[in-house]
Amino acid sequence: MGVGVLRRYKDFLPVTDATPQLTLGEGETPLVRSNRLGKELGCDQLYFKLEGCNPTGSFKDRGMVVAFAKALEANSRAVMCASTGNTSASAAAYGAYCDLPAIVLIPKGEVAMGKLAQAMSYGATIIMVNGNFDVALELVRDFTFKHEVTLVNSVNPDRIEGQKTAAFEVVDDLGEAPDFLFIPVGNAGNIVAYWKGFKEYKAAGLSHKLPRMMGFQAEGAAPIVNGAPVSNPQTIASAIRIGNPASWQGALDARDASGGVIDSVSDDEILDAYRLMASKEGIFCEPASAASVAGLIKLRKAGLDLAGRRVVCIITGNGLKDPDLAVTSAVNQPIEVEPTMEALESIGLAKPP
Numbered sequence: 341m342g343v344g345v346l347r348r349y350k351d352f353l354p355v356t357d358a359t360p361q362l363t364l365g366e367g368e369t370p371l372v373r374s375n376r377l378g379k380e381l382g383c384d385q386l387y388f389k390l391e392g393c394n395p396t397g398s399f400k401d402r403g404m405v406v407a408f409a410k411a412l413e414a415n416s417r418a419v420m421c422a423s424t425g426n427t428s429a430s431a432a433a434y435g436a437y438c439d440l441p442a443i444v445l446i447p448k449g450e451v452a453m454g455k456l457a458q459a460m461s462y463g464a465t466i467i468m469v470n471g472n473f474d475v476a477l478e479l480v481r482d483f484t485f486k487h488e489v490t491l492v493n494s495v496n497p498d499r500i501e502g503q504k505t506a507a508f509e510v511v512d513d514l515g516e517a518p519d520f521l522f523i524p525v526g527n528a529g530n531i532v533a534y535w536k537g538f539k540e541y542k543a544a545g546l547s548h549k550l551p552r553m554m555g556f557q558a559e560g561a562a563p564i565v566n567g568a569p570v571s572n573p574q575t576i577a578s579a580i581r582i583g584n585p586a587s588w589q590g591a592l593d594a595r596d597a598s599g600g601v602i603d604s605v606s607d608d609e610i611l612d613a614y615r616l617m618a619s620k621e622g623i624f625c626e627p628a629s630a631a632s633v634a635g636l637i638k639l640r641k642a643g644l645d646l647a648g649r650r651v652v653c654i655i656t657g658n659g660l661k662d663p664d665l666a667v668t669s670a671v672n673q674p675i676e677v678e679p680t681m682e683a684l685e686s687i688g689l690a691k692p693p
């Protein structure tokens with residue numbers, strides 16, 4: 341029925357009687373079992389968590405609903421975030437829903453068309469910054485420190501609280517935590533949120549093990565893998581084009597405590613996985629989301645044995661977010677014909693009966 345994460349997971353969230361019960365229907369996203377890719381990878385229990393099914397098309401809504409509820413509870417007058425696109429789309433939507441003005445700072449020329457369209461439609465105040473995401477986040481941190489505006493990037497702990505509910509759902513659906521969780525890493529809030537969620541569920545006796553956390557950055561934006569910030573991060577996966585992740589240490593902690601890895605994948609590997617997801621699984625995700633699948637394919641090729649293992653890939657956002665890339669990168673181009681039977685039959689679409 342779409343009760344929302346605030347109500348469904350109330351006992352695990354910083355919710356009090358004074359917290360408004362907001363929901364745009366976030367959460368309860370499908371966990372879909374792989375039909376083709378898993379077999380090819382020798383992984384018979386591969387699942388995709390479709391976070392693109394959230395109200396604004398990415399997992400950001402889970403954290404945003406909690407951040408807005410707490411902001412309203414604290415009588416905030418406005419919220420602000422820096423964003424590669426999805427955070428701004430989400431903040432703009434909840435801003436409209438709650439009548440709480442949202443101010444979003446986006447790096448000029450770097451936000452995918454679908455995300456920009458959302459923020460503009462929902463009516464946020466959009467500030468285009470001549471600089472990258474990291475610069476924009478720095479500005480937002482300084483501004484919200486100085487002025488009475490609530491910061492709703494994932495450095496706000498309420499965002500992490502909301503996002504951890506996705507880990508709860510994975511366990512609720514599988515009846516146990518998976519063996520491996522593959523996830524893209526940008527600002528690194530989400531990997532921290534999942535790890536927190538898995539730990540809390542286990543502590544509550546609702547699962548009995550913890551997954552290995554397998555985080556993937558894009559090669560041109562891989563500060564955690566390189567061990568140093570990247571001043572000019574570059575990748576087609578704009579949602580993870582981040583050179584100095586806010587939750588850097590938390591990501592390392594999740595990796596080390598879970599026996600996982602944080603590795604990188606190239607743009608070519610991301611694009612391959614992006615196309616495979618759509619053409620072999622019927623799942624159209626955004627490029628950043630495909631980094632999780634690209635990471636799985638990379639480690640499988642390197643010899644990771646997945647037989648009998650339960651693997652979940654987090655598909656963080658919807659492919660419609662970045663329609664330009666979808667059209668320009670597609671292998672499958674439309675075939676143009678005159679509107680006649682002869683023309684249609686001349687293509688050789690089917691044999692006669």
Ligand SMILES: *Cc1c(COP(=O)(O)O)cnc(C)c1O
Nearest residue numbers: 426526527528529530579656657
């Ligand atoms: C925000 C985002 C990410 C990265 O998540 P972090 O918490 O910044 O690591 C990955 N994919 C999509 C689609 C996103 O919107």
